[in-house]
Amino acid sequence: MNTALLPSLFAALAIAIWEIAVRATGVPDYLVPGPIAIVRAFVADPTGLLVSLGSTLVVTFAALLVASTLGVLMAMAMAASRLAEAAIQPWAVVLQVTPLPAIAPLIIIWVGDPFTSLVVCATVVAFFPVFANTATGLASPPPELADLFRLYGAGRLRTLVLLRLPAALPYFLTGLRISGGLALVGAVVAEFVAGSGGFASGLAYRILEAGYRLQVPRMFAALVLLSLAGVAINSGLAVLGRIILRWRGDA
Amino acid sequence: MLTISQVGRRFPGGTEALRDVSLTLARGDFLALLGPSGCGKSTLLRLIAGLDQPDSGHLRWDDGRPPAAGDIGYVFQDATLIPWASAAENVYLPLRLRGIPRDQAQADVHAALAKVGLAGFEAARPRQLSGGMRMRVSIARALVTRPAVLLMDEPFAALDEFTRNRLQLDLLGLWRDSGCMIVFVTHSIYEAAFLARRIVLMTPRPGRIDQEMQSSLAHGPETRLDPAYAALVAQITRAMEQALESAPGSP
Ligand SMILES: Nc1ncnc2c1ncn2[C@@H]1O[C@H](COP(=O)(O)OP(=O)(O)O)[C@@H](O)[C@H]1O
Numbered sequence A: 001m002n003t004a005l006l007p008s009l010f011a012a013l014a015i016a017i018w019e020i021a022v023r024a025t026g027v028p029d030y031l032v033p034g035p036i037a038i039v040r041a042f043v044a045d046p047t048g049l050l051v052s053l054g055s056t057l058v059v060t061f062a063a064l065l066v067a068s069t070l071g072v073l074m075a076m077a078m079a080a081s082r083l084a085e086a087a088i089q090p091w092a093v094v095l096q097v098t099p100l101p102a103i104a105p106l107i108i109i110w111v112g113d114p115f116t117s118l119v120v121c122a123t124v125v126a127f128f129p130v131f132a133n134t135a136t137g138l139a140s141p142p143p144e145l146a147d148l149f150r151l152y153g154a155g156r157l158r159t160l161v162l163l164r165l166p167a168a169l170p171y172f173l174t175g176l177r178i179s180g181g182l183a184l185v186g187a188v189v190a191e192f193v194a195g196s197g198g199f200a201s202g203l204a205y206r207i208l209e210a211g212y213r214l215q216v217p218r219m220f221a222a223l224v225l226l227s228l229a230g231v232a233i234n235s236g237l238a239v240l241g242r243i244i245l246r247w248r249g250d251a
Numbered sequence B: 001m002l003t004i005s006q007v008g009r010r011f012p013g014g015t016e017a018l019r020d021v022s023l024t025l026a027r028g029d030f031l032a033l034l035g036p037s038g039c040g041k042s043t044l045l046r047l048i049a050g051l052d053q054p055d056s057g058h059l060r061w062d063d064g065r066p067p068a069a070g071d072i073g074y075v076f077q078d079a080t081l082i083p084w085a086s087a088a089e090n091v092y093l094p095l096r097l098r099g100i101p102r103d104q105a106q107a108d109v110h111a112a113l114a115k116v117g118l119a120g121f122e123a124a125r126p127r128q129l130s131g132g133m134r135m136r137v138s139i140a141r142a143l144v145t146r147p148a149v150l151l152m153d154e155p156f157a158a159l160d161e162f163t164r165n166r167l168q169l170d171l172l173g174l175w176r177d178s179g180c181m182i183v184f185v186t187h188s189i190y191e192a193a194f195l196a197r198r199i200v201l202m203t204p205r206p207g208r209i210d211q212e213m214q215s216s217l218a219h220g221p222e223t224r225l226d227p228a229y230a231a232l233v234a235q236i237t238r239a240m241e242q243a244l245e246s247a248p249g250s251p
């Protein structure tokens, strides 16, 4: 109870102080809007913002799906063969350290289709945690246990299915949670890059648009929606992970 | 049953783990491999299990063929149970890997758990069990295929003394009942003297067999109080000291 109550109290306090400070100093809305002004901006056009949020979320979850499928498959390939490991590992790292804004324009040009290019961009960002965590999990069983499988005549495939994949599950779920947040970040960054290309409908585009029009409260409203979505994705995946592990009897 | 002739094993990197090791194992033997850590005990055990191959010399089984999957049981220092699986599920593993359906295996699994004193703990997860109970599950897992050979690599080294004493006694009972051959790796003189009929002294760098001693102790609950046991311990201690002194690069 305390763990949920205390943060909420602090948040409420911070919001109250923010509103009071904005009023006391008399900063205009177009510089720093107070919480009430932000809510008012949201209420003025909730559908516009929510539709955009939905569009961003569709990209996010599509990217998360692609990233986790690819991540698990590549981690499995690496666990299966040393050759695959040598081939995949360096590229995974290159992918991870390359800033998305630097390659997003290229991806957008190459892919062409707006939705697909956004998904590809977000996938690039979301891929690494789920991939790296799964790879670690597949390698996590102690060598003695792998020896035991060998002793009883199990081949690589059976060892993978009965030992390595189940052992990787908690690692995968942790990776998925991190990747979930990153997929959202990736989707928004890609929207920003694409935004000037004129085919964006996501939240980033709303932020850009409101910025051009100096509708700072609306910018904030979009930003708050984005943060809430990020928190929801993170804790949603955390809860999902806990449910799955409890169902398996891990915890 | 198994003849080991002049076996040598040198690891890449130069460690000569075994040199010129010869040993004959008969059905029903209880043999202890005794020596300080690094003298190649585990390496020899892995060779017997077929998990590793010698660089020189050879191992020959009586019927000319290496044993089939399930003819050899293996117990490690750690219980190495599958953490997300129940005790019964862990014991079922060797049978499962040999393609025996769950319902057909159930009686054997329950019998194996009962044999190690864990009837009623079928559904328990490893983390709910004590160290000694986990080791019992590990032994049940090794026995469930009714192997002719049971290889044990310092199985009780990580347990407290009371649990260890208890398990040593129980192991003697299991050995008598099952009639399988046990090769028991240990670095404890007391343990080797208490358990084994044949005690093989090994020295390190390179790992080799120094000599073999016989025991004709009664092997029962009273053994630890038996003057003959104390005498055997003294005899092994002296022999071990001599062996280590004359070994090159002794500590
Ligand atoms: N896979 C391996 N690769 C390289 N060296 C090894 C390997 N396994 C064991 N050794 C070395 O061989 C020697 C004997 O090891 P081991 O058989 O584990 O000894 P023990 O079980 O008696 O403690 C040690 O010096 C160890 O470091």
Ligand SMILES: [Mg+2]
Binding pocket: B041, B042, B043, B153
């Ligand atoms: Mg060892």
